[in-house]
Amino acid sequence: MKFTFDGEPVPFSTGQTVAAALTAHGISTFRKSRRLDQARGQFCEIGNCWECLVEHSDGRSVRACRTPADEDLVLNTARPVRDTLGPASLPKTESVSATVAVVGAGPAGLCATKALTTFGIEVLLLDQESAAGGQLYRRVLDEAPHPASLASDDPLVDYRPGVYVWAAQSASQAHQLWCTGDEILHVTARYVVIATGAQELTLPFPGWQLPGVTTAGAAQVLTKNQGVDLGGAVMIAGSGPFLLPVAKTLSRTADSSWCVDSGSFPELLRPGFALHPERVLAFVSYQSALKSGGTSVLRRHVVAEALGTDHLEAVRVAPIDSGRPDLSRQREIGLDHLAISHGFVPNLDLGLNLDCDVAVDSVFSARLAADAWQRTSVEGIFAAGESTGIGGGPKAKAEGRVAALTIAAELGHRSNTLLPRVRSRRARQFARLVGTAAKPPVGWRDLLTPETIICRCEDVTYGAILDAIALGATDARAVKGVTRCGMGMCQGRTCGPVLQALVSQSTDEPAIGLQRRSVATPVTLSEIAAIGGGQTDA
Amino acid sequence: MAELTTETPGDCEIVVIGAGIVGVSIAAALCEAGHDVAVVDAGSLVSGATAAGEGNLMLSDKLPGPELDLALWSLRLWAEQAPSLGAAIEFEAKGGVVVARSDSEQTALLKVLEAQQTQGVEATPVSNTDLRELEPFLTHDVAGGVLYPGDCQIQPVLATAALLKHHQVKLFTSHRVTTIEPRGDGLAVHLGEFTIHCDWVINAAGAWAGEIAAAAGSRLDIQPRRGRILVTEPIGRIIRHKVYEANYVATTQSSEGQAQFSSVLEGTSAGTVLLGSSRELAGFDRSVSMPDLAALARRAIDLFPCLADVRIMRTYAGFRPASPDHLPVIGPDPLLPRLIHASGHEGAGIGLAPATAQLVLHHIDGGDVPLNADAFLPARFAGAQSS
Numbered sequence: 001m002k003f004t005f006d007g008e009p010v011p012f013s014t015g016q017t018v019a020a021a022l023t024a025h026g027i028s029t030f031r032k033s034r035r036l037d038q039a040r041g042q043f044c045e046i047g048n049c050w051e052c053l054v055e056h057s058d059g060r061s062v063r064a065c066r067t068p069a070d071e072d073l074v075l076n077t078a079r080p081v082r083d084t085l086g087p088a089s090l091p092k093t094e095s096v097s098a099t100v101a102v103v104g105a106g107p108a109g110l111c112a113t114k115a116l117t118t119f120g121i122e123v124l125l126l127d128q129e130s131a132a133g134g135q136l137y138r139r140v141l142d143e144a145p146h147p148a149s150l151a152s153d154d155p156l157v158d159y160r161p162g163v164y165v166w167a168a169q170s171a172s173q174a175h176q177l178w179c180t181g182d183e184i185l186h187v188t189a190r191y192v193v194i195a196t197g198a199q200e201l202t203l204p205f206p207g208w209q210l211p212g213v214t215t216a217g218a219a220q221v222l223t224k225n226q227g228v229d230l231g232g233a234v235m236i237a238g239s240g241p242f243l244l245p246v247a248k249t250l251s252r253t254a255d256s257s258w259c260v261d262s263g264s265f266p267e268l269l270r271p272g273f274a275l276h277p278e279r280v281l282a283f284v285s286y287q288s289a290l291k292s293g294g295t296s297v298l299r300r301h302v303v304a305e306a307l308g309t310d311h312l313e314a315v316r317v318a319p320i321d322s323g324r325p326d327l328s329r330q331r332e333i334g335l336d337h338l339a340i341s342h343g344f345v346p347n348l349d350l351g352l353n354l355d356c357d358v359a360v361d362s363v364f365s366a367r368l369a370a371d372a373w374q375r376t377s378v379e380g381i382f383a384a385g386e387s388t389g390i391g392g393g394p395k396a397k398a399e400g401r402v403a404a405l406t407i408a409a410e411l412g413h414r415s416n417t418l419l420p421r422v423r424s425r426r427a428r429q430f431a432r433l434v435g436t437a438a439k440p441p442v443g444w445r446d447l448l449t450p451e452t453i454i455c456r457c458e459d460v461t462y463g464a465i466l467d468a469i470a471l472g473a474t475d476a477r478a479v480k481g482v483t484r485c486g487m488g489m490c491q492g493r494t495c496g497p498v499l500q501a502l503v504s505q506s507t508d509e510p511a512i513g514l515q516r517r518s519v520a521t522p523v524t525l526s527e528i529a530a531i532g533g534g535q536t537d538a
Numbered sequence: 539m540a541e542l543t544t545e546t547p548g549d550c551e552i553v554v555i556g557a558g559i560v561g562v563s564i565a566a567a568l569c570e571a572g573h574d575v576a577v578v579d580a581g582s583l584v585s586g587a588t589a590a591g592e593g594n595l596m597l598s599d600k601l602p603g604p605e606l607d608l609a610l611w612s613l614r615l616w617a618e619q620a621p622s623l624g625a626a627i628e629f630e631a632k633g634g635v636v637v638a639r640s641d642s643e644q645t646a647l648l649k650v651l652e653a654q655q656t657q658g659v660e661a662t663p664v665s666n667t668d669l670r671e672l673e674p675f676l677t678h679d680v681a682g683g684v685l686y687p688g689d690c691q692i693q694p695v696l697a698t699a700a701l702l703k704h705h706q707v708k709l710f711t712s713h714r715v716t717t718i719e720p721r722g723d724g725l726a727v728h729l730g731e732f733t734i735h736c737d738w739v740i741n742a743a744g745a746w747a748g749e750i751a752a753a754a755g756s757r758l759d760i761q762p763r764r765g766r767i768l769v770t771e772p773i774g775r776i777i778r779h780k781v782y783e784a785n786y787v788a789t790t791q792s793s794e795g796q797a798q799f800s801s802v803l804e805g806t807s808a809g810t811v812l813l814g815s816s817r818e819l820a821g822f823d824r825s826v827s828m829p830d831l832a833a834l835a836r837r838a839i840d841l842f843p844c845l846a847d848v849r850i851m852r853t854y855a856g857f858r859p860a861s862p863d864h865l866p867v868i869g870p871d872p873l874l875p876r877l878i879h880a881s882g883h884e885g886a887g888i889g890l891a892p893a894t895a896q897l898v899l900h901h902i903d904g905g906d907v908p909l910n911a912d913a914f915l916p917a918r919f920a921g922a923q924s925s
Contacts (some may be wrong), residue, residue, distance in 0.1 A: 034772065034809075060847070165826065178828070353826075471583065471699055472557065472709040478582035481589045481695040484808065489771060491851060518826045522771060522849035525813075529835035529846070531828050 003073035007055070012069035013227055015139075019045060019052050019064035020226035028211035028311050030054050030064055033077035034488070035459035039310040041211030043456070043494075045218030045226075046135065048199050050489035051456055053078040065218075067182075068130075093184045093530050098124035098158070100407060101177060101189035103165055103350055106134020107393045108385025108400035109195035115404030117156040119413045122331055124187060126179060128164045134197055135217065136393050138225050159492070160185065166523045167350055168192075168353040170378045175354065178531065180523045186531070191410075193381050193403050194351050194368065195396070198344040198386035198391055201497055202238075203440055205447040206305040208340065209456050212312030216246040216341030229253040232336030235315065237303040239263040240343035243285035250339065251293035258333065259295050260317055262302045262441040272433045279430060303338065304330055304447050312338055324443030342440045345497050346387045348512065349520040354381050358512055363501045364440065366512045372421055374403035382407065391431030398424035445502075455495040457488020465502055467532065476503050476513030486514045489522065545573050547710045547734050550574045552902070553727050553859060554740040555715055555750055557581075558588040558696045559891045560880055561742035566705035567895035572904060577707055578729060580714035586744040587887060589858020591765065592804045592812045594780065595889040598634045598661070598686035599787050602653040604913035605865055609886070610658060611908055612893030613688060619892060620692070623704055628807040630862050634689030634780040635664075635672055636787075636843065643784040644682040650787065651684050661686045675776045689780050694888045704881045718754035718877065725754075725876050739877045740898055745822070745857035747867075747881035756873045759919060760881050762857035764818045766827075768834055771849040772809030777842065780804055780834040786815070790885060791864055795819040797830055801837040810851070813838040815885070817858075824855045858884045862919065866890060868897045869915040878902070880918050 002009040005022060012021035019042045022030065025299055029039040042052040045065045052064040057074040067073070075428040102109045105127035113123045125132075162182030169176045175192050179185040200215045203439035207213070208377050214222075216236055222228040236247045247259040273280050275477060302325050304318040315338060316330040348358060351368040357377035359369040367390075368383040370376055376383050383404040385396030399422040408415040448454075450463030460483045468482040476499050479485055485499050486492030492499070496514035503513075554565045557579035568575045579585065595613055600606040620629040638644035642829040644663075651661050662685050669683050670735055702709060720726075724737040741750045741758070751758035786800040797818040804812045816830055831853060839846045860881030861867050871877040878901050883890050897914065900907045 169824070169826070169828065266742075424751075468699070471702055472582045472711055473699070474711045475582040475585075476588070478584055481584055482699045487808075487810075488849075489851070518853045519850055522851050523845065525768070525770070525835050525839060525848055525850055526846040528768070528831050528850060529839055531832035 001071055003069055003070070003071060003075065005075045006077055015090070015322075016069045016226055017065050018054065018067040018069050018073065018075065020222055020228050021069045022064060023222060024228045029077065033209070033459050034457070038209060038459070039211055040209060040456070042214060042218060044200065044215045045221045048490060049456070053489065055079060067383065091184050091524075091527055091530055093186050095186045096124060096158070098122065098187060098189045099173075099411070100124070100191040100193065101126060101187055102193040102195060103177070104134065104195035104197055105129065105132035105159070105161070105387070106195060106197050106385060106396065107136050108396035109134070109193065111397045111400030112193045112384060112404040112415060113157060115401045116408065117154050119307045119408045119411075119415070120156065121408060121411060121413075122156045124189065125159045125248065126163050126165060126177070126185075126187070126533070127159075128181065130162050133157070134163065140225050148494045164521045165350055166520045167518070168350055170354040170381060172379060175380060180521065180527055182356070184527055184530070191382065191407050192354065193400070193407070194349040194354075194356075194376070194381065194383040194387050195385045195400060196350050196387050198346050198390055199493060200295055201342045201345045201440070202340050202494065203342045203444045204452055204454055204462070204498060205303060206449055206452045207308070208306055208395065209453045210306050210308050210312045211310065212308065212336065212345065212523050213306050213338045213340065216242055216339040219337065219339035220246050221247055222252055223249050227286040230337045230465060231255055234258070234337045234339070235260060235332055235333070236339045236341070237262070237333050238341040240341060241283070241434055242341050242343065244283070244290070246339060247295055247339070248286060248289050248293065251290065251295045256296065259290060260298045260301045260303055262300070262320060263439070276430045276433075290353070302441060302447065303340070306338060307332070312336065320441060320443070323441060325441070325446050327446070344386065344390045348387065348515050349517055351376065351381075351383060351387060352512065352516050353518070353520060355383055360512070363504050364497055365435070366515065367443055372402075372425070373406040373417060374399050389428065389431060390435065391427050395424060395427030398427055454498055455483075455485040455488060457490050460485040460495070465499065469503060476500050479503055480514060491517055491519075491522070545576060546732055547576055547713060547729065549735045551736060552576075552738045552740065553578060553734055553736045554742055555579070556586070556742035556744055557583045557698075557709055557711065558744050558887070559694050559701075560699050560744065560883065560887050560894055561892035562698045562707060563895040564740055564742055564880060564898050565640040565707045566701045567703045567892075567899050568902070569707060571899055572591070573902075574706065576710060576734070578710045578713045578715065578727075580712070580746075582711045583702070583709065583808055584695050584698050586746070587856045587858055588698055590767070590854045591694065591885065591888065592767065592802065592814060593628070593692040593694045593697075593806075593888055594886065595690035595692060596634060596638055596780070596886070597654070597688045598684070599782075600654070600886075601787065601791065602657050604619065604910065605886070606654065606657050606659070607909040608866065608890055608893050608914070611896075612890045613690060615892035615896065616690065616692070616889070623697065623752050627700050628693040630691045630692070630807070632689070632691055632779050633670070634685070634686040635683055636782055636784055637669065637676065637683045638784045639680060641681050647684050647784050659686070659870045660688050666838050667709065673778060673781060675842050676781070677843055678842055685779075691780060692888065693806065697888075698914045714741040715750060715753055716812070718750070718874075720874065720876070725874075737876065738902060741877060741879045741881060744887070746880060747859055747879060751871065751877075751879065754871065754874050756871045756877065758867065758871075758879055758881070758909045758916060759862055760867070761819055761860045762822050763812060763860040763884060764816070764820050764823070765858055765885065766816045766830055766834060766854055767854045767856075768813040768831065768838070768850050769852050769854070770811040770813065770845070771851055772811070773811065773848055775805055776844065777803050777805040779812055781841070783837070783841065789817055792817070797833075799833045799837055803838060803842065807901070811845070811847075811848070819860075822857060826853065826855070859887070860884045866894065866914050867916050868894055869901055869911065869917070872917045872920045
């Protein structure tokens with residue numbers, strides 16, 4: 001099976017995305033950047049970063065990672081701006097009423113859904129992915145879905161895959177959600193469970209925008225789920241425990257593999273970890289897998305620069321000395337693929353649009369505030385999983401269950417939340433331990449040069465941001481206005497936390513500046529026009 | 539380059555309150571005239587209406603009267619200063635097109651046009667066919683329109699930044715004015731723990747100008763008139779002029795509190811299209827209204843059907859500073875003559891900023907201005923206030 005890209009046939013296997021098929025075929029440039037005309041390719045692979053835009057034959061630009069490969073597809077390198085416009089059509093909106101709407105079908109959302117249905121409570125399950133499971137239980141090509149990911153064929157569950165909540169408003173007993181994607185929905189729900197997960201945090205450095213540099217999650221999805229062998233010389237770099245499973249996955253197909261850790265894995269093992277022996281075991285087994293898999297591990301090092309013209313060719317790595325990179329001692333390593341990760345940040349869109357309070361512990365850790373019963377500050381709105389703070393699968397599952405049991409109790413069912421509350425507290429405790437141990441290195445800013453790209457969508461450099469701050473743009477919103485940082489297609493998803501960290505020295509505003517999005521994902525004008533039945537106003 | 543001053547604000551000759559385009563234009567004009575000026579703002583640079591609107595430099599929407607004189611002067615000043623501020627401000631003399639959807643609207647447009655022409659505005663009536671040549675993607679369902687070659691556009695945030703930089707204006711952000719009081723011959727401006735002693739204070743706080751007047755123990759009736767805008771993904775230049783519906787002028791002059799809508803569309807250098815506009819008196823409420831967004835979207839599609847399929851990236855809500863008679867308020871406070879107000883521009887502050895700056899300079903230094911400055915004095919409301 002083949003589709004066409006820039007006139008060339010590109011083979012693909014069933015279930016592959018356009019992005020994966022292009023990568024497997026050796027094509028890494030998907031588009032040219034808007035201002036600097038640089039080659040850009042896929043970066044996040046899960047629909048967040050909009051770097052992988054390609055142009056559809058009808059003139060629309062689409063994300064290659066969100067587009068299933070298909071024989072009829074004719075695609076091209078995306079041009080900086082779109083100048084052909086499609087036909088006008090007023091889309092059909094379906095109105096759906098639900099007692100409980102669960103948003104996100106990852107571990108938290110699935111556990112909440114399952115627990116609710118045991119009480120006979122009907123659930124509307126909305127998910128942006130085409131298959132349930134979230135990022136943790138992501139489906140492998142055309143294999144059967146992961147057992148944990150099954151959104152049951154329970155008649156109590158109205159499962160809607162492929163939809164994204166782009167707008168939401170809270171109102172007592174009747175919260176409103178507007179969804180776009182495979183279906184256009186207007187949802188009214190008495191309860192909402194926010195289980196929207198997290199996205200990867202990637203800190204910039206010179207050359208990180210080159211094709212061939214992706215997030216760790218993207219490398220994981222490509223090799224594990226999309227059947228792409230990232231062969232040649234492959235490196236994973238950054239900080240945090242997520243480096244380990246990805247390093248293990250990458251070492252399977254790579255000819256040579258590197259793992260560059262800017263923190264220090266041994267420091268992850270702190271006294272408090274004795275209370276979590278199963279996690280310590282997992283950690284140790286990953287370590288030994290790396291060793292036996294032949295991965296070269298560089299501790300207390302960072303990738304200081306990625307080199308190449310239209311594709312990654314090499315990186316310069318530097319040791320970290322007293323928490324800061326020592327750029328005088330760099331060495332070059334030839335590479336075909338670099339995966340980067342600095343941990344995760346909660347996805348706050350839905351919670352912010354529903355006016356839920358946010359807790360900010362440090363600059364990269366804004367999260368939805370929830371009590372021990374997973375209740376947010378807004379009546380009837382619950383949050384579970386990564387959106388309330390990064391903690392992985394066990395925390396998400398336990399919190400999803402707590403949210404469900406609390407809702408069941410409010411609806412008059414007899415339910416006991418004690419056990420899952422104990423579990424979720426334990427999981428949160430562990431998450432806090434990891435959170436304190438796996439901070440991005442203090443000196444990440446030392447790597448930035450005036451030419452380093454911060455906003456990939458709009459080609460905004462570090463120098464431009466410093467100029468704006470010096471001029472008096474002292475909060476993220478003002479810097480955005482002066483520089484366009486965060487104004488691109490990803491709506492500041494990639495650069496937002498970074499910009500926030502850059503301005504946080506000159507302002508004490510809460511660290512959510514760019515994360516408040518009245519339009520949570522780009523949506524067509526006609527969908528907005530269709531709100532309220534599309535009647536013309538007086 | 540302008541310095542972000544980390545030192546505390548010190549005494550100076552003139553304090554300008556508000557780091558929007560009006561405040562920064564005033565500060566720039568005062569600096570150029572040799573005055574020692576500091577700008578203070580409760581938020582950051584451009585945290586008010588400057589960053590929430592379109593970059594309108596318009597004559598077409600001004601009815602004959604003092605505001606049209608101010609706009610004619612101000613647009614001349616913009617054209618003069620634009621080259622020195624560089625290409626970054628995205629100044630474009632693109633012209634404006636007003637679209638009439640019915641014959642009666644066209645008749646009304648022509649009547650306005652005639653009156654504007656006697657005051658010196660250049661404009662040409664255009665037929666349905668001409669319109670399609672000017673705007674190839676415009677709906678065919680139009681009666682006619684008027685082309686105003688004098689209407690221009692800038693990027694207001696970048697223009698403010700460029701003015702600040704070019705004139706090396708001193709700016710103190712995150713400083714909220716608590717009180718202003720007479721001290722000797724001048725004024726004392728209290729900013730929380732700091733106090734600045736100065737000769738003059740300029741109130742360019744936009745929709746918050748009433749609060750500043752109150753902090754000085756005076757009164758200024760400025761209401762926030764909320765507006766919303768939808769912003770598209772970057773697309774090619776499919777909208778070539780500033781295009782708006784004939785009912786727009788009526789809504790700018792209306793004092794109706796309920797939401798009113800009128801399409802104003804603007805293609806920008808960045809490729810995005812800004813889709814406005816709404817007007818509503820609803821206090822300082824930034825929350826999103828889905829019916830309002832839908833109304834803006836329907837009207838935009840109605841005018842440019844090809845936009846239906848274009849993606850919207852974000853929306854803004856902003857607060858226009860509205861005076862009771864829709865005219866700017868520029869001049870000394872009747873109770874505290876060393877406090878000069880410069881607000882009430884409603885949706886026209888971007889265009890009117892340079893002339894407003896010259897009027898403020900006139901009230902401080904004297905000198906001639908090419909219009910009747912009295913029309914904008916705050917004192918015009920004094921009678922109403924005392925009753």
